[in-house]
Amino acid sequence: MDLVDALPKAELHVHLEGTLEPEQMMYLAQRNNVLDQIPYDSVEEVRKAYDFKDLQSFLDLYYAGCAVLLEQQDFYDLTWAYLERAHAEGVVHVEPFFDPQTHTQRNVPFGTAVKGVHAALKDAEAKWGMTSGIIICFLRHLGPEAALECLEEALLFKDMIMGVGLDSTEIGWPNKLFTEAFTRAKAEGFRLVAHAGEEGPAENVHQALALGVQRVDHGIHSLEDPDLLKQLAERRMPLTLCPLSNLKLKVYDGELQERMQELFGLGNLCITVNSDDPAYFGGYMSLQLTTEL
Numbered sequence: 090m091d092l093v094d095a096l097p098k099a100e101l102h103v104h105l106e107g108t109l110e111p112e113q114m115m116y117l118a119q120r121n122n123v124l125d126q127i128p129y130d131s132v133e134e135v136r137k138a139y140d141f142k143d144l145q146s147f148l149d150l151y152y153a154g155c156a157v158l159l160e161q162q163d164f165y166d167l168t169w170a171y172l173e174r175a176h177a178e179g180v181v182h183v184e185p186f187f188d189p190q191t192h193t194q195r196n197v198p199f200g201t202a203v204k205g206v207h208a209a210l211k212d213a214e215a216k217w218g219m220t221s222g223i224i225i226c227f228l229r230h231l232g233p234e235a236a237l238e239c240l241e242e243a244l245l246f247k248d249m250i251m252g253v254g255l256d257s258t259e260i261g262w263p264n265k266l267f268t269e270a271f272t273r274a275k276a277e278g279f280r281l282v283a284h285a286g287e288e289g290p291a292e293n294v295h296q297a298l299a300l301g302v303q304r305v306d307h308g309i310h311s312l313e314d315p316d317l318l319k320q321l322a323e324r325r326m327p328l329t330l331c332p333l334s335n336l337k338l339k340v341y342d343g344e345l346q347e348r349m350q351e352l353f354g355l356g357n358l359c360i361t362v363n364s365d366d367p368a369y370f371g372g373y374m375s376l377q378l379t380t381e382l
């Protein structure tokens with residue numbers, strides 16, 4: 090094991106659906122007899138399709154791949170496969186996201202997904218002492234009413250869920266649309282986070298702060314707004330950066346290295362490095378820390 094793997098790490102920004110490796114996608118498609126519901130015939134075809142031009146072109150494939158997740162055991166197996174990799178790379182604490190609406194929309198019950206994920210996390214705690222807390226994310230592109238409905242369902246499984254977040258399409262779906270869902274989630278005692286400033290503007294990071302978040306996921310576009318940077322520093326507001334994700338989704342295309350250096354160079358921000366959707370972007374935690382952008 091090399092030094093980077095050996096360092097104990099916390100993973101604070103990983104989407105479990107984004108850890109679905111092509112081999113596991115094909116395996117689950119066969120197991121569930123739904124090969125006809127994914128747009129691929131082989132592992133090679135899946136890998137070939139992973140060439141993204143922006144966030145939306147990635148999300149389209151990411152949601153399509155989820156068609157193979159149907160049973161509680163599938164969610165367990167997905168989570169467990171991720172946890173084994175994370176453990177091998179020195180992750181000792183994880184706060185994974187999953188998107189309940191991606192599954193309930195396909196008539197997979199909320200409980201099927203959350204119970205599978207939760208059981209795997211508990212097994213990782215028993216086996217390795219790995220600590221964790223589930224964060225469910227509302228899908229921005231389904232709008233604020235659907236987020237409230239998702240929150241209602243989450244209340245039935247409150248003991249398994251630590252926090253709520255916001256993800257999916259950023260442009261056209263500003264975070265302020267979700268004020269009511271976040272106010273309610275806070276009143277119910279959930280921790281709050283939100284994706285913001287990934288490919289959207291610094292203004293969306295301001296809107297995430299106004300929702301009462303305790304972390305900003307990505308937040309790289311905060312660079313556009315010196316006052317915002319000052320505020321983030323003063324509040325010690327964590328940014329969960331995902332360098333490989335930004336590289337693959339062409340965020341600050343051609344100048345990502347410089348932008349990252351600028352952000353780290355400020356020296357006063359609370360920055361964490363994370364893997365986002367490692368099966369799609371080609372790297373788990375250790376690679377995030379060692380890849381040249």
Ligand code: HPA
Nearest residue numbers: 104256257258284365366
């Ligand atoms: N951004 C927004 N939504 C997502 C992402 C992301 O990087 N990954 C999975 N859902």
Ligand code: ZN
Nearest residue numbers: 102104306365
């Ligand atoms: Zn993300």
